Each structure stands twice: as C-alpha cells, then as structure tokens.
Amino acid sequence: MTNTIETKTGISRRSLLKTGAAAVGLAAGSGVIPGFPTIWAQSNITLRQFGTGVSNLNAIADKCKADLGITLEMTATDSDAAAQRAVTQPDSYDIADIEYWICKKVFPSGVLQPMDVSKLKYYDELVPLFKTGKLTADSVIAQGTAPHTVGYVEAQDSKTFAKAPTNWFTMVPTIYNADTLGIRPDLVGRDITTWADIMDPAFKGKTAILNIPSIGIMDAAMIMEATGNIKYADKGNMTKEEIDKTIDFLIKAKQAGQFRAFWKSFDESVNLMASGEVVIQSMWSPAVAAVRSKGIACRFQPLKEGYRSWGGGLGLAAHLKGAELDAAYEYINWYTSGWVGGYLNRQGYYSANMVSAKKFMSEDEWGYWIEGKPAKGEIKAPDGTVMEKAGAVRDGGSFEERMGKVACWNSVMDEDRYMVKRWNEFIAA
Amino acid sequence: MTVALERPAIAAANPSKRRRFSHGAVTPYLQSAPLALILGAFLLLPIIMIVVVSFWDYDFAAMYPDLLTTNYSDVLGSWVTWKTYLNTIKFAAIVWALTLFIGFWVAYFLAFHIRTTAMQMVLFLVCTVPFLTSNIIRMISWIPVLGRNGLINSTLVHMGLVPKPIEWLLYSEFAVVLAMVHLYTLFMVTPIFNTLMRIDRSLVEAARDAGASGWQVLWNVIIPLAKPGMAIGTIFVVTLVMADFSTVQVMSGGQSASVALMMKNQMSLLQYPAAAANAVVLLVLVLLMVAGILRIVDIRKEL
Numbered sequence: 001m002t003n004t005i006e007t008k009t010g011i012s013r014r015s016l017l018k019t020g021a022a023a024v025g026l027a028a029g030s031g032v033i034p035g036f037p038t039i040w041a042q043s044n045i046t047l048r049q050f051g052t053g054v055s056n057l058n059a060i061a062d063k064c065k066a067d068l069g070i071t072l073e074m075t076a077t078d079s080d081a082a083a084q085r086a087v088t089q090p091d092s093y094d095i096a097d098i099e100y101w102i103c104k105k106v107f108p109s110g111v112l113q114p115m116d117v118s119k120l121k122y123y124d125e126l127v128p129l130f131k132t133g134k135l136t137a138d139s140v141i142a143q144g145t146a147p148h149t150v151g152y153v154e155a156q157d158s159k160t161f162a163k164a165p166t167n168w169f170t171m172v173p174t175i176y177n178a179d180t181l182g183i184r185p186d187l188v189g190r191d192i193t194t195w196a197d198i199m200d201p202a203f204k205g206k207t208a209i210l211n212i213p214s215i216g217i218m219d220a221a222m223i224m225e226a227t228g229n230i231k232y233a234d235k236g237n238m239t240k241e242e243i244d245k246t247i248d249f250l251i252k253a254k255q256a257g258q259f260r261a262f263w264k265s266f267d268e269s270v271n272l273m274a275s276g277e278v279v280i281q282s283m284w285s286p287a288v289a290a291v292r293s294k295g296i297a298c299r300f301q302p303l304k305e306g307y308r309s310w311g312g313g314l315g316l317a318a319h320l321k322g323a324e325l326d327a328a329y330e331y332i333n334w335y336t337s338g339w340v341g342g343y344l345n346r347q348g349y350y351s352a353n354m355v356s357a358k359k360f361m362s363e364d365e366w367g368y369w370i371e372g373k374p375a376k377g378e379i380k381a382p383d384g385t386v387m388e389k390a391g392a393v394r395d396g397g398s399f400e401e402r403m404g405k406v407a408c409w410n411s412v413m414d415e416d417r418y419m420v421k422r423w424n425e426f427i428a429a
Numbered sequence: 430m431t432v433a434l435e436r437p438a439i440a441a442a443n444p445s446k447r448r449r450f451s452h453g454a455v456t457p458y459l460q461s462a463p464l465a466l467i468l469g470a471f472l473l474l475p476i477i478m479i480v481v482v483s484f485w486d487y488d489f490a491a492m493y494p495d496l497l498t499t500n501y502s503d504v505l506g507s508w509v510t511w512k513t514y515l516n517t518i519k520f521a522a523i524v525w526a527l528t529l530f531i532g533f534w535v536a537y538f539l540a541f542h543i544r545t546t547a548m549q550m551v552l553f554l555v556c557t558v559p560f561l562t563s564n565i566i567r568m569i570s571w572i573p574v575l576g577r578n579g580l581i582n583s584t585l586v587h588m589g590l591v592p593k594p595i596e597w598l599l600y601s602e603f604a605v606v607l608a609m610v611h612l613y614t615l616f617m618v619t620p621i622f623n624t625l626m627r628i629d630r631s632l633v634e635a636a637r638d639a640g641a642s643g644w645q646v647l648w649n650v651i652i653p654l655a656k657p658g659m660a661i662g663t664i665f666v667v668t669l670v671m672a673d674f675s676t677v678q679v680m681s682g683g684q685s686a687s688v689a690l691m692m693k694n695q696m697s698l699l700q701y702p703a704a705a706a707n708a709v710v711l712l713v714l715v716l717l718m719v720a721g722i723l724r725i726v727d728i729r730k731e732l
Binding site: 208275 | 489491507508509512513516572573576577578579596599600678679682683684686691694697698699700
C-alpha cells in the first residue's frame, strides 16, 4: 500500500539539499531573505515520511508543498508493518509518523534521533498530556503506553526513556483520539453507561469486538474490569495470568453466543452497525461518523470507566543531519503551526497544539469539535461533506471531558507473543 | 541437463547418426525450457524459500536465519492448530459433497438433456456469468440476503412463518458453507461436463438395448466414465476450500477459524516464519489429499 504523493525528480535529493544548505547559509549570513520557507521553496527539498494511514493525508502533503516548498513522499502501512520498517529499513525514511506504542518498540533500537526542544517553535504550546501525562493538574495518569512515558530521553545519544521531561523529545505529538463503544441508540433500548454493558444478556448475539489482537485485548480488558472480574495492575502490560483470565472470559462469552461477529476492518464495523446486526460494539470515531452519514442513528458512547486512547507523532530518522535535519525541523514546526491541527480537529481527531489550531478553525467549528457546544450551523468535514447539522453536540462533549477521561493508552505488552497466541485460541474456540 | 550433455557424446561415437541425434536430443529440452524456467522461478523457488524461512527465528522486527524446529512444534503442538485443521477439513468435506452433487446434476442436465450443442454452450456460458464479477463481491452479496434484517428474514417474518429473525443464517458455519458452495460449484461443473460430453452415446444405447434401466445406465455407465472429471473437480474444490480465508472471515463474522486465516493473522503480525511453517504443513496435507484422489481415480483418461 504505497501512497506516493509526488515522485522524485531526476536530480538527486542530496545534491538539492546541498544547494539548499548553501542557500540557507547565504540567507543567514546576508539577511537578504527573511525566513526559511522561501529558501526551501527554491531548493525543492523532498522528505520521505512513512507511517500508519490515519495522518498520511494528501491534503497535508499538498499544503506542505505550497507553504514550505518541501515535497512530502508519504508511504502508508499498517501499524505492525510500520514498526518493522522503522527498525529494519532506517535509511528508507526521513520522518517516522508512528504511534507511541510503536515508538516504545522502535526508539531503543537507535534508528530515531531525539529532537532538541529548543528548536521546536511551538513546544510550549503542546498539550501537557504529552509532557506530564496529565491534561489538567488533577488528571489521573492513564495505564498502557502513555505518550509521556516514551516522550523523552536523557540526552541526545541516549536510547533509554527519561522519567521526567528533558530537553530531548523522542517524537512531536501530532494526532490522537479517545475510543469507546459505538451503539445504536434506537436499538439498545436503554442507557449505556459502562463497558460491562456489552456483556448484558439482553444484547446476546448483537455485540461485536474488533479482531486486531493488540487493540482487541485492551477493549476486552476494559470490559473485564468493568464487570468486576479482575483488577489489572496495568491493562497495557498484562501478566501471563491476567492474559489467561481475560482470554478465558472472552472464550466463555463467545461460546455462550454473546458476540455476533469480530471485525477486522473499518468497513466491516460500519456495515455491522448500519445493518443492525450489532447494536453495541468496539468502534472508531470515523466509523461512527460513517454510519451516521447514512442517516442511521449511531453514538460514540462515553462510558464511566473512561476511554481507550491512542496517539501518534513524528520522529526524526537517525541518519538526518545538516540541512536535511534543518528541513525536518522546519517541517515539524510547520506541522504544529496550526493549519494541520485545524484540519485534524475538523476530522474528529485532536491536534497536539490546540492554541495554533484554533486560529485555523471557525468559531462554530471550534465550539463543536473542541468545546462540546451545540453546532450553530452545518459542521463540514475538510472535504466539504456535511458531517452534522445545526444543533448537534459531539458525543462525549468537550476536548477536556474526552481526553481527560482516558483509562488506558494503546500499548505493547512484554508478553505480546503469548497474548497473540491466546488470542488466536479465542478466535478458533 | 546431464542427459543432454551425454547424448551428443554417445552420438559422437557414431558419426553417421551424429547430426540427427544431437538435434533430437536438445530440441525437447529447449521446448520445455520456458515452462521449466517459469515454474522454477515462480513456483519451485518460492516454495523452497517458504520451507527455508519456516526454520528461521523471528521477533517483531526481523527474521534471523537459523535452523529451529520451534515453529513446527508450535504449529503441531497446539490444540488450536488441530481444531483449526479439523474445522477446515470439515468445511472441505461438506463443500465437496455438496458441490459434487449439485455440479454433477447440472453437468448431467447440460450434457444429456439439452439437445443442441449451441444451446448447451449458451447454457454453459450462463453458468459462468456470475464469475464475471469478483469472488469477494459475490460473497459479500450474501450479507444483505441472509442478515438479521435481510431479504430472507424480513420475508419470513413478514409472512408470519417465524416470530423473529433466524439468527444462524448469517455469521455462522451455515453461511460459510453456503457461500463456498456458491463460489466453487462451477469448478465441479466444468470438468464433469467435459467428461460427460466425451462419453460415446452408443454406450448408453448399448446399455439400453441390453435392458438396463435409466438408473442402471447412470450408475454403471455414466458415473464410472465421469469419474476423471469428478476427480479434477474435487482437486479444484478441495484445494480452494483448504486455502480459503476471506470467505471464512467474512461469512462467519470472524467467529470461525480456518488454516489460511490463521496464517493471515500471523503474517499481519509479521510472524512470517510461523506462517511459513503453517504453510508447509498445509501444503503437505493438501498434496497428500491430491495424491489420495489420484490413486483412486486415473485422471489421465480425461487427458
């Protein structure tokens, strides 16, 4: 699945970079040309970025080209392939657009270099969730691979994660969201308040969870804990015994006929919900929007135990240096300067820099997506399709209400291989 | 190739025949070379690579050349594998029996009850019309038919035949078998139709003259002569079902496992050596099944 936005020209990237570097030096020395962007526009630089599909958007590459003159070559893969590529082909990319749990696997292998915080123009504006793990001063730090736990290293050449913020940032956070259960409010017939409701005998044969082991196990853990069967020390890093208990619980529920299906792809989850085969299931936010766009009632139901969250960021390849590195910093600063943030917010994700993103959103959009206020007019997606009509309120409410209630982050477990083995048993059972 | 090199040497000892001999010796090899190269490069080499990789070690990021048997002991030592293989073989057996039954009668009808060859061809082409669309589309089309609020259920409920929708129509083993029979019956029809068309009609007449009833003609003349076609159809259907993952995933709603689906899960988690070991086991099993079929029926009669 390669999504190349623009292919390289005949001239080699490095020769262009050298020209670019010379031009930058000249500009810095003479002060004739103010600011970087013009220079990059002249030198026609290319950055190769790979990552998971969510944020590899053509619109971002087009805008980047227009604003900075940097050509982005994007490659989208699924998250497991992204982790593998990051480690095994470190020279094949300049920017790694990966999730934080992938960062936990990848960074210690030395293929990425940390960023100097002082070179990040918008560092101070970044949401504190990615620095301290707390959205507000009184938030509880969530379980799993919370971004701040893998957000810093001790020094420029260090590969071990720092316990508190330092001057060396592993990745600049870009996109994140909080996931929960999707429901058909017209068919469930009662209020859904907890993850345990998916196990209600009333919904026998009308529930689904996702069949992607690393995420499915987290949803299962949220359900398991909500039913009061177990209390995990850390849902994001279960012991073998905890994995056994969770899988045994799932197998029992499966054999009792609680589940209608296990979905693997976005479309499957949309179809299950839209056709009424399922009334309550694990879901992703854009899938809920897709069901709603068919005119079918569907809600991304906030639950009292909180959300399962995920987040991604941009990391710099270890081989970047000199002018290439400067271009990468320039790109990252542009990324956090607002236009992209507004774009992501309007897609229903969250930007890591809310301050700058706000400048690129209308008051109504900001009110609907971030403040949880009723929409005053039609809410449109970046491509112009109408997502919500006037009066609609976002499920889960404001940014603080949603991201403030994260119970656990997507993660990678030490017992990963064992978990996958047991998960296959669950599917075969 | 050694043979090719030796023969001219022998020919050299007998100069009078030399020219014709060397020609005759090299030509067949040249003629078979393109196919041998293609099969070698695109079939043999990948299979050898799969076998080699199945002994390697791996972690999330990479594979390490090694000679481990753990991939095989993991595959063969887990009850999940056995259950999954049994499940897959069960699907293969059911689908085989159904496609053979349906396929035979469709072919029989086409071969013996349609009088003109032109009409036979037209009807045969009609059989293949659904195959102009993709496998996946034909499979997914069943979902709106079988679903809880699908065509069948809403009709039944509307007519008052059932009080509430029948749940087992979709996302069940029934749905998997139904879709597979739909997808694979033509692979049975084609070879059987082909053998039936080759049966000398005078054999049937002779049987009738000798006083055989319709069933006796069918049982003692037609079915024995159709066996090679049935065997070829069986090979098609069995190998297709054994290797299927999308039908099982989609029609069972992920509730049911198949060997290929297990491999796909492993590959999506980049556990290639484990998937390779599984592939080798499956390959051996399918080859044994095909060998068994060939022992029972001599398909060369067909060719």
